[in-house]
Amino acid sequence: MTVTYVESPTPSFLFDLDGTLIDSVYQHVIAWRAALSDIGIDLSVWRIHRRIGMSGGLFVSALLRETGRSLSKADIDQLQQAHATQYRAQMDSVTPLPGSRELLGFLTGAGVPWAIATSGYAATARPALGLLGLPEETPMVTRDLVRHAKPDPDLFLAAAALLEIEPRHAFVVGDSVWDLLAARRAGALGVGLMSGGYGREELERAGAYRVYADPAEMLARIDELGVRADELGVRRSLEVLGDGAFTRE
């Protein structure tokens, strides 16, 4: 007896940026803390950390709800400006996460489509391309390009559209529960990375299909995600890795 069925294609990957590809979450946390403190809002730092990765608007609304304060549209704009300024002041200490260049290089070499989808604005997010050794034309969706940010699915839906793939054939890779919730609303599976400072259990409970420490561990276990080393020109990409083109400097 033979069974005929439609095989699922090799998945594509939609990556969050902060805490997933670059080690920038704690700098964002400290920048938000300083920006909020400037306008007299003193919030515990862990509460800010737990909101990082949400859309800036939802982030501020959620924090205000916790403090019982309200801010005008102008105040919120000023807050986001102050955060951007504070973050830029610390950007020198931001580095790629272990394995992120290698992972992206591996996928490129294997012909697996991937894109970046971040809640950050282009002004703060685009410099990360240089940090990751990626060309300017890397498929990337920033906050400016969509109506709602995470946990709404817009960023990942737009990134999938950019790659001309269906979200249900993509893995969303992110470090926060907001990425994983947005993944589910986009109809994609989520992969959690612990490199943004969330615990494994939080990510699992938000629906992660798998949780890894960081991009390096995800690359080492990429076969668990349906990318096979014996197909798709992966041998070629391993050769590329071998010549140092994608290894860390």
Added chain:
Amino acid sequence: MTVTYVESPTPSFLFDLDGTLIDSVYQHVIAWRAALSDIGIDLSVWRIHRRIGMSGGLFVSALLRETGRSLSKADIDQLQQAHATQYRAQMDSVTPLPGSRELLGFLTGAGVPWAIATSGYAATARPALGLLGLPEETPMVTRDLVRHAKPDPDLFLAAAALLEIEPRHAFVVGDSVWDLLAARRAGALGVGLMSGGYGREELERAGAYRVYADPAEMLARIDELGVRADELGVRRSLEVLGDGAFTRE
């Protein structure tokens, strides 16, 4: 029929400091990151966060094991000095966590013994007493006073000795898995606070009897820990709270 049994006494409380009573974990993380980077060790920030609260020596050993490097005793001393300098530079942004003054004031008013037991050295830790509005003679055990820090039980055993109580009649209150592991080795029950940035599930899995958001929530649910409002002069302490003596400024 009557049953005779030995009632357990009202528990005492042994508090961790950073991330438990004061909001200083992220400043410590950033300070360690800068100190390590100065000597050429680039570690992902979340890995440093997950080690905070361990003894400085174990902390450095664990991080070195992850990087495969080794350091001389002199290098480690220099690293701890650099951390202390970097931390002091950010100490202005450290504040008490919500409810910590009120919680300690409540316990004092109720006649419940409590002490502070921290992996930090006296030089970095003692300024926190002023921040919390506590007198210099507050029972406090710092790293300098014991042989091993957390997750060894020494700090909590010493704090219990200072209060002349048995550890099995004390709750250890801390924000990290290291506090909760040290609590178990000391034979005490552990209470986890999420205010250091660890997730609820991590703390529960490390053996927490209860997990609260921060000192404010712990105070609101203090009856769950065997401190009763109708005994022990708690009514008196509520009056004290009422007159503003222990409320946040």
